[in-house]
Amino acid sequence: MREDTMADTSYKKAREHDQDDALIEFREEFYVNDEKIYFDGNSLGILSKRAEKTTLDALESWKQYGIDGWTEGANPWFYFSENLGVKTAPLIGALPNEVIVTGSTTVNLHQLVSTFYQPKGSKTKILADALAFPTDIYVLQSQLKLKGYDPEEHLVFVKSRDGKTFHEDDIIEKMTDNIALIVLPSVLYRSGQILPMKRLTEAAHERNIAIGFDLCHSIGVFPHHLHDWGVDFAVWCNYKYLNAGPGAVGGLYVHENQFEREPGLSGWFGSRKDKQFDMEHAMTPADDAGAYQLGTPHILSSAPLTGALELFEEAGLERLRNKSLALTGYMMELVESKLKGMGFSIANPREDDRRGGHVYLEHREAARICKALKAEGVIPDFRAPKGIRLAPVPLYNTFTEVWHVIDRLQKIMEKETYKKYENKRGVVA
């Protein structure tokens, strides 16, 4: 092998990468614990100073204005969800009024499936993927039951050939005449595979099927063009890559062509803003994505998002994506050279346009390797039965952190320190 094609695994190289990193100053915006290496931003992003500030601002409005905080103060609560929708729209390529910050992934999926799932004649089935996040499946099962259909028969799955990823042709093949609705992830939560949203949307629409995506693992990771792609709807959470805090209020998108759809679930905050306080029993829904809101917005759980989104606007999604690919690419290089022959396999797709923001390793002893990593000051993310997700996040992680994590992993394997732990998962992971 020629010298220059071999991976440079030196610490010096990691430092050089950090020196070349134009986004390194954003790390200062976060409360980074210097004792730990946090590689779990794909599950819960860490607190930024901006998010802290906008949370305190919301408390200040409450302190100063009491109920008048709904219409007064720097960020009146009555328009909070709409304003956050406008700020979120650029991240997913939506028009400002196609997005609203409300609910949670689970609740928003209930709302939009109840809105978009309109079985007719023999077109009664819902198509999902066999590797979907459990809550998405629970939602589909209960929505089918509510409309009087048996999920055993009416919820159909695309199968994975390798247990980790999908062939897009296998998905399209499943888009048969009896499918009324398709719900898929933009990025698979385990393997990190990106599904080609544009192509899948086109294929669905050619067959007269509505399609929605769960963006939990892609929002804030790479640019989307949901409006131009014609995607009917999408849902996501704001506590993963967007760093809006534990249980932060989520978001939803509905394409403007679909605004005439009556919300499956109605609540007074879905009203046209100027009509809401008329207090009439006949509802006048908003004429945009705001119509899919339910009740009073959770201001204190959406306030951190205001500050968190500022950082995305300043850093720019293209630059963040480039750094993320460089970080994960570098990590894979180190895994292949430093962890060779130790039983690890890289189970995420390798092509840049097919992989999301994390690296997915598989190992027979994954549970206890993660425990050993934690003892070494690294926060990984275990996914049963044998997955280790490692997410170096471009806003606050560095190349030297990637180097340290793989170095510690190498020592854990060489010294077999993982054997001190039980190969069982904890309560949360």
Ligand SMILES: *Cc1c(COP(=O)(O)O)cnc(C)c1O
């Ligand atoms: C994180 C995640 C969820 C979580 O849903 P919540 O309603 O916020 O608990 C749902 N779906 C996917 C794909 C996720 O990654």
